[in-house]
Amino acid sequence: MTLEECYSKLEGDYTEARNRLMNDRLIDRFILKFPDDPSMSALKEMVAAGDNAAAFRAVHTLKGVAANLAFTRLFRDAFNLTEQLRDLKSDPDMEMYNALNASYDLVIATLKEYAESKNN
Numbered sequence: 001m002t003l004e005e006c007y008s009k010l011e012g013d014y015t016e017a018r019n020r021l022m023n024d025r026l027i028d029r030f031i032l033k034f035p036d037d038p039s040m041s042a043l044k045e046m047v048a049a050g051d052n053a054a055a056f057r058a059v060h061t062l063k064g065v066a067a068n069l070a071f072t073r074l075f076r077d078a079f080n081l082t083e084q085l086r087d088l089k090s091d092p093d094m095e096m097y098n099a100l101n102a103s104y105d106l107v108i109a110t111l112k113e114y115a116e117s118k119n120n
Helices: 003-009 014-021 024-036 039-049 052-068 072-085 094-119
Strands: none
Touching: 003 014, 003 024, 003 094, 014 024, 024 094, 039 052, 039 094, 052 072, 072 094
């Protein structure tokens, strides 16, 4: 799988990633580190704990990482939940939260497939 195919599959923007990170080597390096980013697990913990302020911080961080890596679908869903939680009083909209989880799972599965294709 090429980087371009990877971005297509995870509903990202390869051209934007190239413009931001300048070359495939850097894109490759950063996207393969993404699964280690703790933002999504922190979001899940904070939603379960009912800590809306910490959930907002976690999803806001995830939104920034997704934007920097040009993971378009993940960014969009993180943006939507970030804005919904911005007042720190609202509980997460579960439809938005579930959409974000689905986007995140797609990114992780695609990156795993990409990494495996590099090793073969």
